[in-house]
Structures are given as C-alpha cells and as structure tokens.
Amino acid sequence: MPEIILKNVTKKFGKSIAVDNLNLKIEDREFVTLLGPSGCGKTTTLRMIAGLETPTEGEIYIDGKCVFSSNEGIDISPDKRNVGFLFQNYALWPHMTVYKNISFGLENMKWEKDRIKERVIKLLEMLRISEYSNRYPSELSGGQQQRVAIARTLATGPKILFMDEPLSNLDAKLRMEMRTELKRLHTETDSTFVYVTHDQLEAMTLSSKICLLKEGLLQQFEPPLDIYHNPSNFFVADFVGSPTMNILEVKGENVNLDEVKLSNGKIQVLFIPKSSSITVQDGQKLLLGIRPEDISITENGENEGTIYSTLPSGMETVVKIELDGLILTCVVFGGVDFNIGEKVKFSFNSDKNILFDKKSERNIASGKLI
Amino acid sequence: MNYRNRLRSFLKKPHNIILVSLAFILIYLTIIPIFTIIIDTVTVHQSELMRVKGSRVGDFTLYHWGKVLFSSASRKIFYEPFLNTMVVAFGTCFVAITLGGLVAWLVTRTNLMFKGIISTLFIFPYIMPSWTLAMAWLNFFKNSRVGGAPGLFTALTGIETANWFAYGPFPIIVVLGLHYAPFAYILIGGILRNMDANLEEAALILKAGRGRIMRKITIPIVLPAMLSTFLLVFSSAMSAFAVPAFLGTTVRYQVLTTQMYRTLNGLNPGYGYIMALIMIVIGVLILGINQKIVGTRKSFTTITGKSSNISLIKLRGFRGLFSGILLFMISLVCIVPLISFAVESFIIEPGNYSFSNFTTLFWVGAGSPDIANSEPGILRNATIFKGLWNSVRLSILVAFFAGSIGILAGYAIVKKKGSKLATLVNNLAFFPYLMPSMAFGAIFLSMFAVRRGFIPPLYGTFALLVLVGVVKYLPFASRASVGAMHQLSNEIEEAGIIQGIGWGKRMMRIIIPIQKSSFLSGYLLPFISSMRELSLFILLVTPSTRILTTMLFQYDEKGWSQYANAINLLIVLFVVISNMIVTKVTGASIDKGIGGQ
Known part of the structure; x- marks a missing residue:
C-alpha cells in the first residue's frame, strides 16, 4: 500500500517561500498531477517527496514509513525511498548506450547478468525500442529518448513514479501519443504516479486527481472533473479549462428568499443556487463565471449580441460575442461558422454557473441563470 | 528543524563536505599566509641584524x-x-x-x-x-x-x-x-x-x-x-x-x-x-x-x-599575401628559437659560428677541466637527470592533485551555485591565479620556513614544491571543471541518485566520463605550467630538490649559456610533445583551462 503523505511541508529558498505548509495524501495507485503556473512550487514539491530537495519543515511518509521529518532529523536518501523519477530533459547518460542506460541501475543493485538481460529486453519490448538498444542517446529522436528514460525509470520496478513535465520537450503530436502511453503504463505497472505539469489539459486528461498550487499554496486537491465544475476559487476556475471561463463583474442583491439579482449596468440576470440558499449583502461585488460551453447560440435565445470573432477548428468553433461592450466566449460544436458583425441570439442554459465573492475570490455557489 | 539535525543533513551531502573542507584548506593556504607576510614586513630577519641597529631577530621594526x-x-x-x-x-x-x-x-x-x-x-x-x-x-x-x-x-x-x-x-x-x-x-x-x-x-x-x-x-x-x-x-x-x-x-x-x-x-x-x-x-x-x-x-x-555561418569577410587580393x-611570422616565432637553442648548444666558444667551432661536448661530453668546471654534457650529467626526474615528478604530482581537487571543487561549486559558501570557495580557488608567482613563492617561504601547528617546517622538502604548485594551479583546474559542470544538467546526476548509485560511482562512472575532455584539460594545464615554471619555485628549491627550470637559470647566471640552451631545448621539446600527445589522445586542450571555448 504505497501511499504518500505530506504533513505541513514547507520549503524556503532564502527568504522566498516555494511551498507553504502543504498537506497532501496521495493514495495507492493514484495518478496525481501537481498543476500550477510556473514558480508555484510544484516541481519543488515533487523533488521533496523524491528526496532530491530537503524541505525546510514538515514530515513526509511513503508507504507508512517516515522518510523525512524535520523535528526528528530523519532524511532518508532518495535511493532508499524506492521511487522512480522521470526528468524533464530525460537525463539520459550520453556516454552509455540505450541498453547500458537501462541496465546500469540494475547492475548497481547487484542483479545477476542473466536476470538483468531478461529485464532489459522485456522493458525494451514493452516500450517498443528494441531495435535501438545499441544506440547512444544522441542518435535517437526526442520521443525515443523519452521511451528510454521511461524504461530506465521502470527498470528497478519502483512502486511510485515521479514525473517532472516529461512531455514538455515533445512536439504536439508526439505529446498526444505519449499521454496515451503513460495512461496505459499506469495501469500496466500497477503503481502510483505523481506528475508535474503546467499544462491544464494534460492534467485534466491524465490524472485521477489534480493538486492545484499557486505561489506555494494548495488551492484544490480533487478529481479533474470536480475541479472543472466546482472550482474552490476564482484562480482555479480561471486556470482550468480552455477557452477560459467567462467572468462578469457584477453586483449582487438578495431577492425572493434564495435568489440573487445580479446587475452590471445594462445586464440584469437572476441567479438561482443549486443547493442551499446563500446570502449576499446588497451591492456586494461578485464575479459570475460562465463556462464557454454553457452559452448556447440558439434562434430562440433570450439575449442578443454581435459576433466579434470566430475561430473554427473543424470539430468546434470558438465564438466571441459582443454584448453591450462585454465580450463573451462560447463554444459551438460541429463545423459551423459565423460572419463577423452578424447578430445572434443566445442563452445561458446550464446550472453550473459559478458565483465568486470578488474580495475573497471564494466560490459562493453554483446555479442557474434566468 | 533543530541545528543538530540541520547540520547532520548538511554534512550528508558530499558537495557540502567538499566545500567546507576546501574553504578551510584554501583559507589556510591563501589568506593566512598574507598575514604572515604582513608580519614579515615588520620583523627583523637574521640577515638584517647589521642594518637595524641594536635589534634582535624577530623584533618589530x-x-x-x-x-x-x-x-x-x-x-x-x-x-x-x-x-x-x-x-x-x-x-x-x-x-x-x-x-x-x-x-x-x-x-x-x-x-x-x-x-x-x-x-x-x-x-x-x-x-x-x-x-x-x-x-x-x-x-x-x-x-x-x-x-x-x-x-x-x-x-x-x-x-x-x-x-x-x-x-x-x-x-x-x-x-x-x-x-x-x-x-x-x-x-x-x-x-x-x-x-x-x-x-x-x-x-x-x-x-x-x-x-x-x-x-x-x-x-x-x-x-x-x-x-x-x-x-x-x-x-x-x-x-x-x-x-x-x-x-x-x-x-x-x-x-x-x-x-x-x-x-x-x-x-x-x-x-x-x-x-x-x-x-x-x-x-x-x-x-x-x-x-x-x-x-x-x-x-x-x-x-x-547558434553560430550559424556568418558570411566571412573576403580579403580579396590580399588573401594570399596576408x-x-x-x-x-608565426613560424618564425615558433621554430627559429628552437633552432637557435640547438645551434648555441653545439658551439664551444660563444659568438664564433664557424663550423670548426662546433662540438657535442655540452650534450654528450665527459666534461673537461677548462670548460665550466668539468661539468659533463647534459645527456651524461647525473645532476641534470636528477633535475629532469624532479621536474617530471613534480609536474605529475601537481597535475594529479590540482586536477583532482579542481574536479571536486568545480562539482561542489556548481552544485551549490549561488550560495555564499560556493562563492567563497570559487573565489578562494581563483585567488592564487592573480597572485604573482614570485610573491606566492615568497608567501610559502615565509609561511612554511618554521613549524606551523602540526605541520613541520617544509622548507627544503619536495612536498613544499608540490603544495605550492597545486595551490597556484588550482584555478586552471577549477575553472575548467566549473565550466564542464555548468554544461551538465543536474538531472544527469539525480537520475543516478534515484537509482541508488553511490556518490563515488556517480562521479567515476557518470559525471567524469561525460566531461572527460574538459576535466583532462584541468590536469593538462597544471602539468605543462609546472614543467615550465621558474619564478614560483625559484625561492623554494634547495640543491636536493632542484628542477630543470631552476637549473637552467643557474647555468645561465653562471654564464654557461650552452648548458642553458641545451636544457631549454629539452624542456621545450618535452612540454610541446607531451601537450601534443595529451591533446591527440584525449581531446583535452589548454584553451579550456584558460577559459576559451
């Protein structure tokens, strides 16, 4: 049961705080992504769990065993944590062949020659790089190098695998391919993956749980779709999703028991919370978030706007609509296009719109708009 | 985290140990001697007793x-x-x-x-x-x-x-x-x-x-x-x-x-x-x-x-001439001196270049009483061979220690890049570079002429020559090594750490092999430099530790220019040939040590 627990982990570099009092529990066989903009401390977190970086404070447990504790002075070296690490630049040893790169760690564990050979061949086959076993890293393409790096990491059979933006050096097509591979690998190897990326799409598509960080602080730690639909605050809502969420600055006013009237100069809508009732002060500044796919262009829509721009990609078209100086982004599925300047009708027809408090940026409620 | 724990985890990293020990050693060998020199400038020495009236040795003056x-x-x-x-x-x-x-x-x-x-x-x-x-x-x-x-x-x-x-x-x-x-x-x-x-x-x-x-x-x-x-x-x-x-x-x-x-x-x-x-x-x-x-x-x-091919300026009609x-000109500077040494070492009476005046006496002669106190020709001369042996031994030892310490220093400095300790060690390791060789020799003379703590007086020993050479040429090695380590991504080593490869093995099997030509340059330059160094050692040699270069200087001072020329030819050939061999075999080059790319 290799689970990973972080307790009050803090890392300071001089005066700047890279990771601030982080608490995290990663369950066995999860595929967890550490997500956030650059400089948010995600790589630092990963390196601390792996033992490549020493936390300033806190405790880390792997598989029930304390591997780091600032109070008790425990700091187990990386190799004794039984983990694998896949580096951003692969870090293949340029003076060793593919075979040697993979076997080196095993030789070091004093495996027998035959057993090493067997293991390396199995890995080469698994990652479909058998024909390159005698080549040097510089003679391989980026994608092939990536596979070698994975094989090397898997060689010693770690139950936990750490990956630091492993796909960021690949081109778009290869990246898609490798995502599929990684997901397959996750099931095949039956191990826990912790993955760092700044690409929200990668995090959404790959992980079973996303850990979103901002400036060293944990924002939300939940499965991707929960994060998408129920972001804990404005930052999360804005960071996840492409095209990004529409944000309207509005003022709120409680009406009819549990409905909120939102107004912004010209526009006025009624917000009906999905669950419990909410209270806002009159004139409280709020942010209304509407996902682009929740705006639908229909002939009988109750609002009318002008087409500002369109970006058709074949499968879908991203349309920007101007409405009294406001620009709303919406997504229309299927190969449709509009003319710029054309008048269209649209409506807000989902119950997943989210209301944030402007000051605290916290998620207040989600609900319907009428 | 309490201080003991912090210290323990600090000392668990090899690069920290290297930095701390280098800081201590280099402060001892480069900073403290400066204080001993300052003291020497205000002290009465044995030979100055007559001038400084009424003083005793060691008095302040x-x-x-x-x-x-x-x-x-x-x-x-x-x-x-x-x-x-x-x-x-x-x-x-x-x-x-x-x-x-x-x-x-x-x-x-x-x-x-x-x-x-x-x-x-x-x-x-x-x-x-x-x-x-x-x-x-x-x-x-x-x-x-x-x-x-x-x-x-x-x-x-x-x-x-x-x-x-x-x-x-x-x-x-x-x-x-x-x-x-x-x-x-x-x-x-x-x-x-x-x-x-x-x-x-x-x-x-x-x-x-x-x-x-x-x-x-x-x-x-x-x-x-x-x-x-x-x-x-x-x-x-x-x-x-x-x-x-x-x-x-x-x-x-x-x-x-x-x-x-x-x-x-x-x-x-x-x-x-x-x-x-x-x-x-x-x-x-x-x-x-x-x-x-x-x-x-x-x-x-x-x-x-990317040094894409910039269009080269055409020298047009001057190309061939230029x-x-x-x-x-370059050949003149490189080759003619060697010929002149050869010529000078074969003539008996200096200044007379007629053919009858040529002799092999200074190379293979047994030595005659009327010339240079019966000093035998340099290829039959035991003292010369002793000097050659000392020179080679000294160069090899200096290169070995300076190069190896340089690798460790470069490794640790780049590992802890930006920290105060690393900057300190980096500067300390570079410091001897700017100390004039002669002054550096003087420092070590002043420092080690007497017993210092557990270190016995080193003056007159071969070890002192090695020590001064190692410290003086450490900058070459540490620069080459810092350069090499900068090119190596940290991940290369971490990939080894994760797999439980020990520090020694990581150095020997991963880091050093990848950058071997740069690291070897860090050995080559100290080797060549100590082979041809005069001013650094001249104050420190004693008759038993004489090396080729100081012998050359002494022969020249005595006016036995034929011997000096012959020895010089020997040194030049030795240095040039060993440089050529090392460069050919290993790909190391002195450019890297100096800081060229």
Whole structure:
C-alpha cells in the first residue's frame, strides 16, 4: 500500500517561500498531477517527496514509513525511498548506450547478468525500442529518448513514479501519443504516479486527481472533473479549462428568499443556487463565471449580441460575442461558422454557473441563470 | 528543524563536505599566509641584524617600510622597479591584445587561408616557457658592448645591435607580448566564435556597413572580454620574472619581481616581502575589477547563439599575401628559437659560428677541466637527470592533485551555485591565479620556513614544491571543471541518485566520463605550467630538490649559456610533445583551462 503523505511541508529558498505548509495524501495507485503556473512550487514539491530537495519543515511518509521529518532529523536518501523519477530533459547518460542506460541501475543493485538481460529486453519490448538498444542517446529522436528514460525509470520496478513535465520537450503530436502511453503504463505497472505539469489539459486528461498550487499554496486537491465544475476559487476556475471561463463583474442583491439579482449596468440576470440558499449583502461585488460551453447560440435565445470573432477548428468553433461592450466566449460544436458583425441570439442554459465573492475570490455557489 | 539535525543533513551531502573542507584548506593556504607576510614586513630577519641597529631577530621594526617607501634609496629600491613593472605590463597588454585580437578576428571572421595551422602554431609561444623567446632574443641580438660574445645576428650581418634593442624594456615587452598574445587570441576568439552571428546579421539587414557593424556591434560585444583579457594579461606580465631577468639584468633594468628575487635571496628579505605584498594587493584589485566587469549587465561573455555561418569577410587580393605573411611570422616565432637553442648548444666558444667551432661536448661530453668546471654534457650529467626526474615528478604530482581537487571543487561549486559558501570557495580557488608567482613563492617561504601547528617546517622538502604548485594551479583546474559542470544538467546526476548509485560511482562512472575532455584539460594545464615554471619555485628549491627550470637559470647566471640552451631545448621539446600527445589522445586542450571555448 504505497501511499504518500505530506504533513505541513514547507520549503524556503532564502527568504522566498516555494511551498507553504502543504498537506497532501496521495493514495495507492493514484495518478496525481501537481498543476500550477510556473514558480508555484510544484516541481519543488515533487523533488521533496523524491528526496532530491530537503524541505525546510514538515514530515513526509511513503508507504507508512517516515522518510523525512524535520523535528526528528530523519532524511532518508532518495535511493532508499524506492521511487522512480522521470526528468524533464530525460537525463539520459550520453556516454552509455540505450541498453547500458537501462541496465546500469540494475547492475548497481547487484542483479545477476542473466536476470538483468531478461529485464532489459522485456522493458525494451514493452516500450517498443528494441531495435535501438545499441544506440547512444544522441542518435535517437526526442520521443525515443523519452521511451528510454521511461524504461530506465521502470527498470528497478519502483512502486511510485515521479514525473517532472516529461512531455514538455515533445512536439504536439508526439505529446498526444505519449499521454496515451503513460495512461496505459499506469495501469500496466500497477503503481502510483505523481506528475508535474503546467499544462491544464494534460492534467485534466491524465490524472485521477489534480493538486492545484499557486505561489506555494494548495488551492484544490480533487478529481479533474470536480475541479472543472466546482472550482474552490476564482484562480482555479480561471486556470482550468480552455477557452477560459467567462467572468462578469457584477453586483449582487438578495431577492425572493434564495435568489440573487445580479446587475452590471445594462445586464440584469437572476441567479438561482443549486443547493442551499446563500446570502449576499446588497451591492456586494461578485464575479459570475460562465463556462464557454454553457452559452448556447440558439434562434430562440433570450439575449442578443454581435459576433466579434470566430475561430473554427473543424470539430468546434470558438465564438466571441459582443454584448453591450462585454465580450463573451462560447463554444459551438460541429463545423459551423459565423460572419463577423452578424447578430445572434443566445442563452445561458446550464446550472453550473459559478458565483465568486470578488474580495475573497471564494466560490459562493453554483446555479442557474434566468 | 533543530541545528543538530540541520547540520547532520548538511554534512550528508558530499558537495557540502567538499566545500567546507576546501574553504578551510584554501583559507589556510591563501589568506593566512598574507598575514604572515604582513608580519614579515615588520620583523627583523637574521640577515638584517647589521642594518637595524641594536635589534634582535624577530623584533618589530618599521625599518623596511621606511627604507622602501620613504628614504633617499627608495627610488632605486622600489619606485623605479615599480614604474618599470607598469611600463612592461602595459606594453605587454598592448602588444598581446593587438596581436591576439587581430589574429582572432582574422581566423574567425575572414576567409584567411591556413586557418588550422595558424591557430595551432599561434598557441605555441604560450605552451613554451616564457623565457624561451627571451633566450632566443639574446642568442640572436646580444651585442658585445655589454660584454661577452655577440649573437647570431651580428655574426651573420656584421651589424652591432643597439643596447635598447638588445636589452631592457623593448625586448621584454616584445617577448612577453608574443608570449601572452595566444592568451588574448583564445579568449577573444572564443567570444567571437560563440557570438550569435544573428546579432551581426540583424545589423546587416538594417543596411549597416561592415565598418559600422564592427564599431557598433562586434567590438562593444567583445569589449568586456577584451577588458577581462587585458586585466589577466596585465597581472601575468606584472608577475613575469624570467623574461625581465634574462633581458633586463645585464643593463640593470629592474622590475618588481627581479628586485624581489634579489632582496629575498640577499640581505633584505623585509624589502622583498613588502614588494610581494604590494604585488598581491594589485593582483587582488585586478580580480575585483575583473569580477565587477564580468558580473555586470554589460557583460555579454555568456552569449551563446547558434553560430550559424556568418558570411566571412573576403580579403580579396590580399588573401594570399596576408595568409602567407602571417604564417611566416608565426613560424618564425615558433621554430627559429628552437633552432637557435640547438645551434648555441653545439658551439664551444660563444659568438664564433664557424663550423670548426662546433662540438657535442655540452650534450654528450665527459666534461673537461677548462670548460665550466668539468661539468659533463647534459645527456651524461647525473645532476641534470636528477633535475629532469624532479621536474617530471613534480609536474605529475601537481597535475594529479590540482586536477583532482579542481574536479571536486568545480562539482561542489556548481552544485551549490549561488550560495555564499560556493562563492567563497570559487573565489578562494581563483585567488592564487592573480597572485604573482614570485610573491606566492615568497608567501610559502615565509609561511612554511618554521613549524606551523602540526605541520613541520617544509622548507627544503619536495612536498613544499608540490603544495605550492597545486595551490597556484588550482584555478586552471577549477575553472575548467566549473565550466564542464555548468554544461551538465543536474538531472544527469539525480537520475543516478534515484537509482541508488553511490556518490563515488556517480562521479567515476557518470559525471567524469561525460566531461572527460574538459576535466583532462584541468590536469593538462597544471602539468605543462609546472614543467615550465621558474619564478614560483625559484625561492623554494634547495640543491636536493632542484628542477630543470631552476637549473637552467643557474647555468645561465653562471654564464654557461650552452648548458642553458641545451636544457631549454629539452624542456621545450618535452612540454610541446607531451601537450601534443595529451591533446591527440584525449581531446583535452589548454584553451579550456584558460577559459576559451
């Protein structure tokens, strides 16, 4: 049961705080992504769990065993944590062949020659790089190098695998391919993956749980779709999703028991919370978030706007609509296009719109708009 | 985390241990000696008892400072040599940078012919001992006015050379300039080669002329490198001893180093230590200025672009002429001196170049009572072989320790990049570079003449020579190693850490093999340098620890120039051939040690 627990982990570099009092529990066989903009401390977190970086404070447990504790002075070296690490630049040893790169760690564990050979061949086959076993890293393409790096990491059979933006050096097509591979690998190897990326799409598509960080602080730690639909605050809502969420600055006013009237100069809508009732002060500044796919262009829509721009990609078209100086982004599925300047009708027809408090940026409620 | 735990986890990392121990050792070997030198400048030494009236050895006195700086004799003792040193250093910089910069520009930016051979041969004067050219100069141009036999030039043409041409500042500047021109060539050439050609092409697209690009783009970009070259050449020229000793002493042209040698070896060690201290201060100032320049925003030295093929400037009709002249001049400087040594070592009566005067006596003769106190020819001479053996042994040991410590230092410095400790060690390891060799020798003389703590008096031992060589040449090795480590991503090592590969194995199997040619350069330069070093060791050798270079100097002082020439030929050949072999076999090169790319 290799689970990973972080307790009050803090890392300071001089005066700047890279990771601030982080608490995290990663369950066995999860595929967890550490997500956030650059400089948010995600790589630092990963390196601390792996033992490549020493936390300033806190405790880390792997598989029930304390591997780091600032109070008790425990700091187990990386190799004794039984983990694998896949580096951003692969870090293949340029003076060793593919075979040697993979076997080196095993030789070091004093495996027998035959057993090493067997293991390396199995890995080469698994990652479909058998024909390159005698080549040097510089003679391989980026994608092939990536596979070698994975094989090397898997060689010693770690139950936990750490990956630091492993796909960021690949081109778009290869990246898609490798995502599929990684997901397959996750099931095949039956191990826990912790993955760092700044690409929200990668995090959404790959992980079973996303850990979103901002400036060293944990924002939300939940499965991707929960994060998408129920972001804990404005930052999360804005960071996840492409095209990004529409944000309207509005003022709120409680009406009819549990409905909120939102107004912004010209526009006025009624917000009906999905669950419990909410209270806002009159004139409280709020942010209304509407996902682009929740705006639908229909002939009988109750609002009318002008087409500002369109970006058709074949499968879908991203349309920007101007409405009294406001620009709303919406997504229309299927190969449709509009003319710029054309008048269209649209409506807000989902119950997943989210209301944030402007000051605290916290998620207040989600609900319907009428 | 409490302090004990923090300390424990700090010391678990090998690079921290390396940094801490290096910091201690280097402070002990470079900073503390400066204090002992300061004390020496205000102490009465044995040989000064007569001058400082009524004093005992070890008494405090301001006599030396007063005499050197504020007395009627100060002009002769200090100010004149100081001025001469400045003249020589500035002159050398001018010659070296003009020449080196010009050749660097020709090789990297024009369609010069014979580029390969020119750049190989041009490095030669730097590999050869600095006095090689000085001796060659004397062999050719010495005149009979000062005494002794005239040189080859007079013998061949019958024209007596003028004193100013044969001795003193002019030949010293020319010879040192030629010796350090390769240095400027390597540094400036490295920048020119690595400078992103797009920068120049962008200006070309904007319709800037060649001349304007040169003035407005190229020169401003290489300027910091040129300034840094200037400072390094300046400090090297300032601390040069052998060349002024060969070319200046005959006409009593003294510089600080020769003056220091005289006083330290003579009756006034106190004076010598004051001069050493002043030279160290100038050296440190230069280091400070250099770091200021390299550290500021205006420094472009780290620019590395894709060196796409910039269109080379066509020399048109001058191409052949230029290339020919350059190649001829360089060959002249590289090969003719060697021939002159060979010739000089085969003649009995100096100055007489007729065939009947030729002999093999100085090479294989058994020695005759009427010549040089029956000293046998150098190939049959046990003392020479002892010296050769000492030189080789010394160079190998110095190279081994300096190179290995350099690798560790570079590893640890880059690992802890940016931390105060790493910066301290980096500066400490570079510090000896700017200490004039002679002053550095003086430091160790002052420091280790007596017992220091658990270290017995080392003066007269071979170990002292090794120690001083290792510290003095550590900068070469640590620079090469820092450069190599910078190119290696940290992940390469971490990939090994994760797999449980121990530190020793990581170094031996991963890090060192990947950068082996750079690391080997860190061994090569200390090796060559100690093989041809004179001024660093000259104060520290005793008859039993004599090395080839100091023997050469002693033979020359006695006027046995044939022996000196023969030994010189031996040293040059040894250095050049070992450099060639190492470069060929391992791909290491001295460029990397100096900081060229």
